Amino acid sequence: MSADPALRREIPDATVARLPEYLRTLSRLAEDGVPSVSSEELAAAVGVRSAQLRKDLSHLGSYGVRGVGYDVETLALEISRALGLTEDWPVAIVGMGNLGHALASYSGFVTKGFRIVALFDDDPALVGERVVDIAIRPLSELDDKHAVDPISIGVIATPAPAAQAVCDRLVGAGISSILNFAPAVLAVPEGVDVRRVDLSTELQILAFHAQRKALAAGHLGAAVLS
Amino acid sequence: MSADPALRREIPDATVARLPEYLRTLSRLAEDGVPSVSSEELAAAVGVRSAQLRKDLSHLGSYGVRGVGYDVETLALEISRALGLTEDWPVAIVGMGNLGHALASYSGFVTKGFRIVALFDDDPALVGERVVDIAIRPLSELDDKHAVDPISIGVIATPAPAAQAVCDRLVGAGISSILNFAPAVLAVPEGVDVRRVDLSTELQILAFHAQRKALAAGHLGAAVLS
DNA sequence: CATTGTGAAGCAATTCACAGCG
DNA sequence: CGCTGTGAATTGCTTCACAATG
Numbered sequence: 001m002s003a004d005p006a007l008r009r010e011i012p013d014a015t016v017a018r019l020p021e022y023l024r025t026l027s028r029l030a031e032d033g034v035p036s037v038s039s040e041e042l043a044a045a046v047g048v049r050s051a052q053l054r055k056d057l058s059h060l061g062s063y064g065v066r067g068v069g070y071d072v073e074t075l076a077l078e079i080s081r082a083l084g085l086t087e088d089w090p091v092a093i094v095g096m097g098n099l100g101h102a103l104a105s106y107s108g109f110v111t112k113g114f115r116i117v118a119l120f121d122d123d124p125a126l127v128g129e130r131v132v133d134i135a136i137r138p139l140s141e142l143d144d145k146h147a148v149d150p151i152s153i154g155v156i157a158t159p160a161p162a163a164q165a166v167c168d169r170l171v172g173a174g175i176s177s178i179l180n181f182a183p184a185v186l187a188v189p190e191g192v193d194v195r196r197v198d199l200s201t202e203l204q205i206l207a208f209h210a211q212r213k214a215l216a217a218g219h220l221g222a223a224v225l226s
Numbered sequence: 227m228s229a230d231p232a233l234r235r236e237i238p239d240a241t242v243a244r245l246p247e248y249l250r251t252l253s254r255l256a257e258d259g260v261p262s263v264s265s266e267e268l269a270a271a272v273g274v275r276s277a278q279l280r281k282d283l284s285h286l287g288s289y290g291v292r293g294v295g296y297d298v299e300t301l302a303l304e305i306s307r308a309l310g311l312t313e314d315w316p317v318a319i320v321g322m323g324n325l326g327h328a329l330a331s332y333s334g335f336v337t338k339g340f341r342i343v344a345l346f347d348d349d350p351a352l353v354g355e356r357v358v359d360i361a362i363r364p365l366s367e368l369d370d371k372h373a374v375d376p377i378s379i380g381v382i383a384t385p386a387p388a389a390q391a392v393c394d395r396l397v398g399a400g401i402s403s404i405l406n407f408a409p410a411v412l413a414v415p416e417g418v419d420v421r422r423v424d425l426s427t428e429l430q431i432l433a434f435h436a437q438r439k440a441l442a443a444g445h446l447g448a449a450v451l452s
Numbered sequence: 453c454a455t456t457g458t459g460a461a462g463c464a465a466t467t468c469a470c471a472g473c474g
Numbered sequence: 475c476g477c478t479g480t481g482a483a484t485t486g487c488t489t490c491a492c493a494a495t496g
Contacts, residue, residue, distance in 0.1 A: 014465060016434050020427040024409060038477065047411050050477095051467055058479055066473045066478045083430050084437030091429070098328035103425065105324050107385075111426045113433060153432055159333075176439065177432040179425075183250060185273050193435045195428050199329065199405075200337045201246040202421050203317070204309050206379055206403040207339060208242050209419045211310030213402060240487060264455065276455095277489055284457055292456045292495045 011082070015056045019079050021046050022053070026076040038069035085113035092151045092175075094166050095158030096121040096129075096136050099181060103157055104131045117149045118142075139166065142173050153177045160184040167194075237308070241282045245305050247272050248279070252302040264295035311339035318377045318401075320392050321384030322347040322355075322362050325407060329383055330357045343375045344368075365392065368399050379403045386410040393420075 025045050029037060039057075043050040057063065057075070060082050064070045080086055091114050093100050104119060119131055120139045129136050141147045154170040156163050156178060163182035170178060171192055180186055180196045188194055251271050255263060265283075269276040283289065283301070286308045290296045306312055317340055319326050330345060345357055346365045355362050367373045380396040382389050382404060389408035396404060397418055406412055406422045414420055 011434075012465070016431055017427075019434075020424075020430040021411070023430075025411070039479095040477085045411070049467070051469090052465090054477095054479060055466080062479070064478050067476045068474075069477070082434070084433040085430065087433075087437065089429070089433050089436070098331050102324035102328040106425060111429075114426075114429055152436060153429065177436045179428055179432060185247070185251070185271070187273075191439070193432060193439075195432055197423055197425070197428055198246075199332060199423070200340070201243075202405055202423055203315070203337075203340055203379065204246040204249075204311065205242055206405060206419060206421055207310040207313075207315050208237075208245075208308070210315070210378055210403045211313065213417065213419075238487070266455085275489070277491090278487090280455095280457065281488080288457070290456050293454045294496075295455070 011059045015059055016083075018046075018048065018052075018056055019083055022056070023076060023079045023083070023085075026072055026079065029072050030076060034072055036069045036071050039064070042070070080112070083113075085111075087113065089114050089152045090117040090150060091115065091153045091155060092118040092120065092142075092148075092170075093155045093157055094120040094139060094170070095156060095162070095182075096123075096126050096131065097157065097159075100157040101131060103155060103181075104134070114153075117151060139169060142169055151175055153179065156180045156182055156186075158182055237285045241285055242309075244272075244274065244278075244282055245309055248282070249302060249305045249309070249311075252298055252305070255298050256302060260298055262295045262297050265290070268296070306338070309339075311337075313339065315340050315378045316343040316376060317341065317379045317381060318344040318346065318368075318374075318396075319381045319383055320346045320365060320396070321382060321388070321408075322349075322352050322357065323383065323385075326383040327357060329381060329407075330360070340379075343377060365395060368395055377401055379405065382406045382408055382412075384408055 022042065025042065026037075029045075039050040039054045043053040046053070054064075057070075060078055063075055063078050093104055093116065096104070096119055100119070100121070104116060116132065116134060119134050119136045120142060121127065121136050122138050126136050127138055137147075151173070152175070154175045154177070156166050156170075158166055160182045163180060163184040164186060167178060167180070167186045167188065171188060176192045178186070178188070178192065178194045180194055181198070183198050183200060186194050186196075248268065251268065252263075255271075265276040265280045269279040272279070280290075283296075286304055289301055289304050319330055319342065322330070322345055326345070326347070330342060342358065342360060345360050345362045346368060347353065347362050348364050352362050353364055363373075377399070378401070380401045380403070382392050382396075384392055386408045389406060389410040390412060393404060393406070393412045393414065397414055402418045404412070404414070404418065404420045406420055407424070409424050409426060412420050412422075
């Protein structure tokens, strides 16, 4: 026991970012009754190279069988453990506009490990409304230790101008993992983890590549070659 | 003229991913009437190192003034051009459930350069409904060249099981830039660009780091040191 | 003379290629 | 024998540090 390399070793960020994808694919295979996969097969299903998959998994430990492959159930469990999904992560969403509503009712949210425990919004028109059976409350109640269950992860789904103030309150309430959907850069103290998801950033990156393709395919002559 | 390094040189992916952030911050500065910034100031506002900002910008061309800094308006324009935002990118959203609705009415969407031109959903209960003044239509109309304006970017906001089929239709209709919100890996032909935004992946990455922090801070003794 | 733009150094991630092993 | 696990090679990104310059 206690021999869990995932919790002892350093796992590269790039690897961590791919683990959820591996896990999702393994879960689907498990549902389909597939008992085992080779690194080649799993990598193909996820869209990475098999060498990369093997190196990623090697950071978690040695869960494959040479000459055979990986047991689907076992590997899924080990990845879940490495990601911390065997524990329970209570989530609060702040900002219950269109996006907040969508996030709250998003089925993928209920993935093993995460559980929405509170919804906040200061708009009096929204306070009291129930979404997925949870009442929307004003953000001020966040500070009331008796009114709110412990929260591990805060999701910010407010407009950009409100994001920093909301973030400060979440941090003040002891939350150190934040998922930010507002198009704003958040300043947080050391030790607080912020991940940002931004629609318009993604669109702009797509536009960049689309423009390159258009230039390459369309009017090659637009740029004079040296 | 035609001396636009952004369209000739190779710009690293990592740089492209940061350009939207620079642009957003510059736009805010421009609104506030700030005429110029140094790499130090801009980098601080965005949360990167100044050397990285300068190296990133150097891939676009030489738009700074030594000893002074960057003209906010000029730099914003050059980044817009590099990203292709001086052109118009018509967007279609497929899947008008909670998330699709939220995306359609998301104000950040109307950022310069992007314009929603069509909404699709095969659910008869949704077809005909108007969101942001656009009627929801069945996906079959996508193939009807007379019924649909040209589309550059397709956004998939359907449940995972439908995503691949929707993607195939989008690709079949000539769309080669896709933003996928469904938790599924899409298979696409060479030349088609897919970016995925996935809530549960982001939550899982946060959970991983939260777990590390908990282990580091809480019961250090759980793992026996060698 | 403060600040940019950039070679060179340092780091991190990916890919290769094969030894190790069930 | 086939497939995993991993050192070594490679590629790409970040940071440093300073020469170039308006």
